[in-house]
Amino acid sequence: MRHRSVIMAALAALSLLAAACGGGGDGGAGADGGQAAGGTSEAGGATEGGGATEGGGDYQITLIPGVIGDEFYVTMECGAREAASELGVTLDVQGADEFAPPAQIPILQAVVAQQPDAILIAPTDVQALQGPIEQAAAQGIEIVLVDTTLEDPSVAVSRIASDNLEGGRQAADALAELVGEQGPVLVVNVNPGISTTDARQKGFEEGIAEYPDIEYLGTEFSNNEPARAAEIVNATLAAEPDLAGVFGTNLFSAQGAAIGARRAGAEIDVVGFDAGPAQVEQLEEGLVQALIAQRPAEIGRQGIEQAVAALNGEEVTEEISTDFFTVTQDNLESPEAQEALYRSEC
Ligand code: T6T
Numbered sequence: 001m002r003h004r005s006v007i008m009a010a011l012a013a014l015s016l017l018a019a020a021c022g023g024g025g026d027g028g029a030g031a032d033g034g035q036a037a038g039g040t041s042e043a044g045g046a047t048e049g050g051g052a053t054e055g056g057g058d059y060q061i062t063l064i065p066g067v068i069g070d071e072f073y074v075t076m077e078c079g080a081r082e083a084a085s086e087l088g089v090t091l092d093v094q095g096a097d098e099f100a101p102p103a104q105i106p107i108l109q110a111v112v113a114q115q116p117d118a119i120l121i122a123p124t125d126v127q128a129l130q131g132p133i134e135q136a137a138a139q140g141i142e143i144v145l146v147d148t149t150l151e152d153p154s155v156a157v158s159r160i161a162s163d164n165l166e167g168g169r170q171a172a173d174a175l176a177e178l179v180g181e182q183g184p185v186l187v188v189n190v191n192p193g194i195s196t197t198d199a200r201q202k203g204f205e206e207g208i209a210e211y212p213d214i215e216y217l218g219t220e221f222s223n224n225e226p227a228r229a230a231e232i233v234n235a236t237l238a239a240e241p242d243l244a245g246v247f248g249t250n251l252f253s254a255q256g257a258a259i260g261a262r263r264a265g266a267e268i269d270v271v272g273f274d275a276g277p278a279q280v281e282q283l284e285e286g287l288v289q290a291l292i293a294q295r296p297a298e299i300g301r302q303g304i305e306q307a308v309a310a311l312n313g314e315e316v317t318e319e320i321s322t323d324f325f326t327v328t329q330d331n332l333e334s335p336e337a338q339e340a341l342y343r344s345e346c
Contacts, residue, residue, distance in 0.1 A: 058088075061092070061117060063093045063300070063303070064121040065147075067095060079301040082301060083303075087305070099194075100124055101124050105128070112136045121143065144158050145158070161195075175208070176210075184214075185214055185215070186219075229260065243266065251272070251279060255276070272292070273291075283328070295323060306320070
């Protein structure tokens with residue numbers, strides 16, 4: 001709505017000028033520029049937001065997650081909603097039901113047509129979303145990349161993500177320790193071209209190379225489908241009955257890998273990225289040994305803060321990296337672990 005805000009501010013200024021010139025006594029409605037554009041929502045509450053919304057920030061921001069219904073993105077939305085309410089901006093969330101560019105691009109285009117002031121987006125592919133996001137930025141919409149990134153992220157004012165390379169290395173160390181630093185291990189990834197999971201795979205490969213007695217069997221792709229991840233583990237076990245461990249690079253890959261291991265009755269150690277409720281159940285059941293929890297709420301919160309800073313013309317931070325907490329059965333009840341678990345609703 002930035003263009004509309006500018007027009008409304010200009011109209012308000014004109015009406016003030018007209019009033020000052022004695023051009024009519026009913027110009028009051030336009031005297032508060034923020035109010036004039038506030039027809040869309042409660043965003044007028046922006047004045048409470050303090051420094052970050054200084055200047056009448058009745059901003060409209062849309063969050064486009066990688067996919068809806070994924071507790072990582074649900075938790076991100078919760079953090080974004082909290083920040084939006086504190087800063088008095090209006091947040092709308094629109095996502096596709098599949099983690100795939102053909103599903104996400106039309107959503108992005110529909111959002112752009114609504115002309116929000118800023119878009120927070122988790123691009124589902126480093127290349128396929130480059131053009132569509134550049135087109136959004138060309139309309140004057142501020143772009144913040146949350147979680148995933150692009151081949152050329154310079155289109156965004158800020159990007160906020162886990163240090164996924166480091167996360168992959170931590171997964172390698174955790175799995176190596178679990179398997180006693182020996183035996184064949186497998187990675188179940190999502191799809192090539194996703195910045196986060198590509199980096200986790202790379203970090204894992206670098207980390208696991210440090211263990212000479214571990215045989216890295218390679219990476220297979222689940223297409224973000226637990227059933228496919230389970231089949232991959234079952235097929236690998238058929239060919240490699242000694243399979244010792246699996247690293248699932250995201251929530252659905254890890255969840256499916258553990259299901260495959262259970263179905264085969266195999267004693268495999270599983271390390272998974274993310275910490276959704278079903279993953280935590282698998283941890284409790286002993287199907288998974290470690291969950292590398294990201295900080296999705298923090299990513300969402302910082303995404304909103306950076307977008308608002310950009311809209312206010314304040315300093316933004318180009319790249320923000322968030323940390324992890326590795327959840328195990330041993331620490332699951334600790335406040336730190338509980339705080340790190342993902343939510344299925346806000
Ligand atoms: O692991 C997260 C996210 O970081 C990744 O980019 C895609 O998968 C998740 O959403 C989990 O399903």
